[in-house]
Amino acid sequence: MKRQKKNRPRQLRRGRSPKLTRKLLAAALAIGLLTVLTFRWLESPPKDPNDACAIFKEKPSWYTSLGKSEELWGTPKEVQLAILFQESSFRARIRPPRTKILWVIPWRRPSSAYGYGQILDGTWQDYRRRRGRTRGWPGSWVGPQRSSFHDVADFVGWYTDQIHQTAGIEKNDAAHLYLAYHEGPGGYSRGSHRKKAWLLAVADQVAQRAQRYRQQLSHCEDALWWSALRHRLAKGAAALILLALTVLFLRRLFRRRFSSKQRRRRKR
Secondary structure, three states, X not given: OHHHHHHHHHHHHHHHHHHHHHHHHHHHHHHHHHHHHHHHHHHXXXXXXXXXXXXXXXXXXXXXXXXXXXXXXXXXXXXXXXXXXXXXXXXXXXXXXXXXXXXOEEOOOOOOOEOOOOEOXXXXXXXXXXXXXXXXXXXXOOOOOOOOHHHHHHHHHHHHHXXXXXXXXXXXXXXXXXXXXXHHHHHHHHOOOOOOHHHHHHHHHHHHHHHHHHHHHOOOHHHHHHHHHHHHHHHHHHHHHHHHHHHXXXXXXXXXXXXXXXHHHHHO
């Protein structure tokens, strides 16, 4: 009988440990899956990239990010949006296609351009250093990312401000801003864009798109402001709910574990 009493708590302990592990693992997988799906949804391109109102209605956080960038740096939202569409078609993780050896074998990429703004590694590091940015969007535990629309919006505002100061281009001049964005302020000042007919044609397309975005936004700006406000409130409420559920889950989990330990002590 004495052996049975001594072994019984060990059996209970062994029986509860796998259940606890399975619950923790299931909770971690659920939170991880929800996080991945959320980020994938945030990174997906808008369904109608030709309509600024539809873009911001689908992506209210983009409206907020570009609005903050415009307020800080002075470059209009429609100009930034047109530049980003031309660079990446609003794809978060796009890179230049690899070159090929003998037309078949994939080789190196022509540049380190990456993300929404097709920003080079060196330019991005210079931006982070000069802006003193070691953290990304509010609440992020990583630094600024070229695949984050919020971070790239701030970069485009900052970079066009640098172009304005260096080359004297007005911040509502989408065509010349794009030429300097593509060639760099130094290259634009040297006139490297003048011999590239294809680039001049692309800059005209960016200007036309910015003008179209501006006209569209004039009809929906008020509605977008309220939509962005509702989005921020909903995001805050969702964060609070997730935090409350996590606290309740952990509280219940540890309470069960503590009560099981008490029962084992009483049986001893």
